[in-house]
Amino acid sequence: MHHGRKRILAGLASSAIAVIGITAIPAAPGNAEPDIDDVKARVDKLYHQAEQASERSNDAKLKLDDLEADLAALKADEKKQQAKVDSMTSTVSDAVAAQYEGQDISTTGQLVLSNSPDEFLSDLNTVSSYNDVQADTVADYTRETDSLEIRREATQERADELADAQADLEENKDEADAKLAEAKELLGKLEEEERARLDTEASRGTTRLPANVPASGRAAAAVNYAMAQVGDAYVYGAAGPSAFDCSGLTMMAWAQAGVGLPHSSSAQMGSGTSVSSGDLQPGDLVFYYSPVSHVGMYIGNGMIVHAANPGSGVTTAGVFSMPYSGAVRPG
Missing domain, CATH: 3.90.1720.10 (endopeptidase domain like (from Nostoc punctiforme))
Incomplete structure (x- = not known):
């Protein structure tokens, strides 16, 4: 009976030691430093994502340069065409005035003083003796005003494309900056010794x-x-x-x-x-x-x-x- 009691006490002591040993094992810290290889992989990925955005920004800049040159040429062409239409407006107005000399001045005045080519042509079509006006001159004038409108539309289209390219450039530049900042923040969280090791690995090549x-x-x-x-x-x-x-x-x-x-x-x-x-x-x-x-x-x-x-x-x-x-x- 005495020996049995010793065995029981010994068993209890062993169990207590085991429990103490288990509780003595330190728990893994919840905010452990990231593994340097994992950080390197994440930083490399961020660098690549930033470069992709930067190269897209470079592409947008090339497109922007082309569009700016194209827009300048279109504006110059539009200005030249506008001058041509303005000159023809005067010629057609004089012809109409000559045809209707002596009629109610309000009709002639309305034609001569029109504020736009479209308004001028609209007024011209209301004149009952339209077929008596110099038809060829008016037809030429109509073609030139149509050509002017085409140029205006092309200029506006390029201006819109230019605005889109500028937006793309800024968007991709912002993305590249954000990815680079994220990579720098990630590197900044590393201990100095680990960061030095990472820099060494990066420079080996x-x-x-x-x-x-x-x-x-x-x-x-x-x-x-x-x-x-x-x-x-x-x-x-x-x-x-x-x-x-x-x-x-x-x-x-x-x-x-x-x-x-x-x-x-x-x-x-x-x-x-x-x-x-x-x-x-x-x-x-x-x-x-x-x-x-x-x-x-x-x-x-x-x-x-x-x-x-x-x-x-x-x-x-x-x-x-x-x-x-x-x-x-x-x-």
């Missing part, structure tokens, strides 16, 4: 290759310029001299060779001769994602130089380090 990357002709000027920018900052919408976005870098690089490219990755894809991935030469532009939202420049040895993102700046990478879409050879 930054390897300044020799300045004499094998290139010939105009491509050499483009490659040398792009390579000289390695280490510069990435800024959305920038095209130098010390910061670039992806299409800004390639645009400025090929400008050194006298080749004009648009400031847009998708537009640059249509600015050269298409080449296969197996035929790439230094200076060729390589495009990524679908739809295209990033561009780099091939420098040989399976590498590109590109303005990567705000975390990495202008750097080098493998040609297939991103989803490959195609390549072109400018010039």
